[in-house]
Amino acid sequence: MPVIQTNEKNRIVIEQKEYKGNDYIDVRKQFLSEDGKMWLFTNKGLTVSPAEWKEIIEALTPMLEVEEPGGTSQRQDDIPF
Numbered sequence: 001m002p003v004i005q006t007n008e009k010n011r012i013v014i015e016q017k018e019y020k021g022n023d024y025i026d027v028r029k030q031f032l033s034e035d036g037k038m039w040l041f042t043n044k045g046l047t048v049s050p051a052e053w054k055e056i057i058e059a060l061t062p063m064l065e066v067e068e069p070g071g072t073s074q075r076q077d078d079i080p081f
Contacts, residue, residue, distance in 0.1 A: 008032070011039070017047070025053050 004012040009032045017024045028045035032038075048056070 013039075013041075022049065024049055 002014040004014075006012060011030050013028050013030055015026045015028075017026050024047050026045065026047045029042045030039045031042060033040055
């Protein structure tokens with residue numbers, strides 16, 4: 001299960017799941033409990049089919065390119081989402 005740590009108290013968890021015979025990819029935000037012992041899920045997340053994820057990735061890819069002064073473009077790897 002891939003985990004993206006966004007800061008010391010928040011992270012994003014990516015899981016592959018199955019529901020009623022269909023495959024899905026689930027992306028959820030988690031936060032650390034106040035006592036620091038458990039990761040808890042928020043209501044924020046997205047669950048879509050692998051085919052829909054391909055479309056989402058294709059739509060996001062141009063947004064990850066940023067225009068540099070002088071007309072050159074550079075990949076933006078630190079977009080906070």
